[in-house]
Amino acid sequence: MALLENIYDKSPIFLQNLMVSFSGYQRNMNRYGKIYFEYLNFLSDFDSWSLKRKLDFQFKELIEFIKYAVDNSEFYRKLYKDIDINSIRTMDDLKKLPVIDKEMLRGNINEVFTIPRKGAVEGHTGGTTGKSLFVLFTQEDMMKRMAILDHFKARVGFEHRKMKRATFNGKHIIPPNQQRKIFWRYNAACKQMIYSSFHLNEENMRYYVKSLNKFKPDAIDGFFMSMCDIAGYIERHNIKLEFTPIAIFPTSETLTQSGRELLERVFKCKVYDQYASSEGAPFVTECSNQLLHLELVSGIFEHIEKDSNEILVTSFTTHGTPLIRYRIGDAMVLSDDNTSCKCGIKAPIVKEIHGRKLDFLYRVDGAKINGGNVSNLFKSIPNALIRAQTVQEKIDEIIIKIEVDKNLYKPEYDHLLRNEFVHKFGSKTKIIVEHVDEIPREKSGKFKMIINNVNI
Ligand SMILES: [Zn+2]
Numbered sequence: 001m002a003l004l005e006n007i008y009d010k011s012p013i014f015l016q017n018l019m020v021s022f023s024g025y026q027r028n029m030n031r032y033g034k035i036y037f038e039y040l041n042f043l044s045d046f047d048s049w050s051l052k053r054k055l056d057f058q059f060k061e062l063i064e065f066i067k068y069a070v071d072n073s074e075f076y077r078k079l080y081k082d083i084d085i086n087s088i089r090t091m092d093d094l095k096k097l098p099v100i101d102k103e104m105l106r107g108n109i110n111e112v113f114t115i116p117r118k119g120a121v122e123g124h125t126g127g128t129t130g131k132s133l134f135v136l137f138t139q140e141d142m143m144k145r146m147a148i149l150d151h152f153k154a155r156v157g158f159e160h161r162k163m164k165r166a167t168f169n170g171k172h173i174i175p176p177n178q179q180r181k182i183f184w185r186y187n188a189a190c191k192q193m194i195y196s197s198f199h200l201n202e203e204n205m206r207y208y209v210k211s212l213n214k215f216k217p218d219a220i221d222g223f224f225m226s227m228c229d230i231a232g233y234i235e236r237h238n239i240k241l242e243f244t245p246i247a248i249f250p251t252s253e254t255l256t257q258s259g260r261e262l263l264e265r266v267f268k269c270k271v272y273d274q275y276a277s278s279e280g281a282p283f284v285t286e287c288s289n290q291l292l293h294l295e296l297v298s299g300i301f302e303h304i305e306k307d308s309n310e311i312l313v314t315s316f317t318t319h320g321t322p323l324i325r326y327r328i329g330d331a332m333v334l335s336d337d338n339t340s341c342k343c344g345i346k347a348p349i350v351k352e353i354h355g356r357k358l359d360f361l362y363r364v365d366g367a368k369i370n371g372g373n374v375s376n377l378f379k380s381i382p383n384a385l386i387r388a389q390t391v392q393e394k395i396d397e398i399i400i401k402i403e404v405d406k407n408l409y410k411p412e413y414d415h416l417l418r419n420e421f422v423h424k425f426g427s428k429t430k431i432i433v434e435h436v437d438e439i440p441r442e443k444s445g446k447f448k449m450i451i452n453n454v455n456i
Contacts, residue, residue, distance in 0.1 A: 009175035017186045024189030036143040043151040051346040054296045061316050069322040072114035101327040115320045125278045135279050136320035144317050152285040157246045158219045164191045168222035170445025181207040197226040197445035205233040216243035224250035225447035228259040231266040245269045256375035280318040287343035292350035361392050364428040377420040384408035389439045391451045397430040
């Protein structure tokens with residue numbers, strides 16, 4: 001791998017484009033086989049089913065999946081040894097099965113696996129909790145997962161691999177000592193221009209915008225904060241866009257309302273969110289009516305307790321590393337009203353997806369202020385903010401790092417910002433505003449709006 005990287009880094013850009021495309025075609029073979037196309041057809045049909053028929057189907061899949069896990073995974077065979085699987089007759093009976101968490105999986109991962117590593121598709125979870133997990137997917141499951149995602153995009157008009165997409169991700173496609181201002185590479189296998197998230201700074205931004213205007217993508221996907229950075233730049237500099245995408249599909253980061261509004265305003269199209277995870281959770285997707293629905297075909301979401309929003313997932317596309325009643329660490333608020341969405345899809349509506357565990361700041365009394373609320377505190381500063389990050393190392397202190405547009409930023413904004421935070425966090429929290437030239441990104445290329453290192 002290191003050798004390949006070395007060759008890649010030393011090659012001219014046109015050759016790098018070929019290499020990116022070649023590995024794209026290779027990956028496509030794992031993702032877009034016969035099962036993918038059959039499943040895609042099935043999903044279109046599934047959308048037209050009644051809720052009752054979908055729930056019956058989901059339950060049937062569940063029973064099959066549990067039996068598969070017991071038959072093929074040493075871990076589940078041991079875990080369920082005193083449980084009569086045949087006594088699970090309703091969704092409520094699922095509670096007879098124990099809850100599993102990341103630590104249990106990790107400690108026993110070789111017994112959890114049902115397939116050898118060779119020939120499997122590998123997945124890694126990073127996650128804000130800092131614990132990583134390595135999982136295996138069967139090729140069939142990977143194809144189904146791709147089909148579910150592509151079907152979600154097709155519902156709102158974007159056809160994957162037929163239309164052009166611009167992707168902002170954390171792939172290392174730009175060699176460390178590249179001099180030219182070309183921060184993207186083309187993957188012909190998916191008609192995809194991949195833009196590096198690592199080089200997005202004020203100075204380079206105009207090259208990105210120029211490239212987007214030339215490429216004219218039908219959809220933009222990838223890291224939410226990177227897309228917001230670009231959109232913010234376009235808006236601040238009043239740049240005319242020469243294309244209108246059909247849709248924007250953010251992945252892997254929690255969306256903020258203000259960021260969503262910014263993207264929709266600048267790119268003049270809608271943002272469609274999705275919930276999935278690298279360990280293979282079932283999907284939640286946003287519909288044409290911009291509401292979130294459970295994808296019942298992909299698995300089961302339960303609340304861990306009646307009064308808690310924290311969820312357990314059972315995912316039907318995890319035959320390699322079965323997830324049954326898995327405590328994934330996320331929370332969701334489900335709506336009581338499940339059938340009235342104008343989009344026509346009969347599936348439960350998710351009111352809200354709460355971000356990953358550490359996506360919040362503490363107030364002195366220990367109360368958590370979540371990322372969405374924190375991002376709202378920056379709204380009072382019109383347009384002058386390039387990027388902001390809040391860092392909490394002590395429970396009674398919050399450091400706000402800001403990167404500002406020096407032409408638009410006024411000194412009194414510091415005071416305004418501090419006031420907003422004091423209002424939310426109380427006067428016992430010390431608020432420090434720090435001006436910086438550039439806020440660094442994570443190693444993954446993602447940008448963290450909140451860094452919380454407080455343990456209570
Ligand atoms: Zn809907």
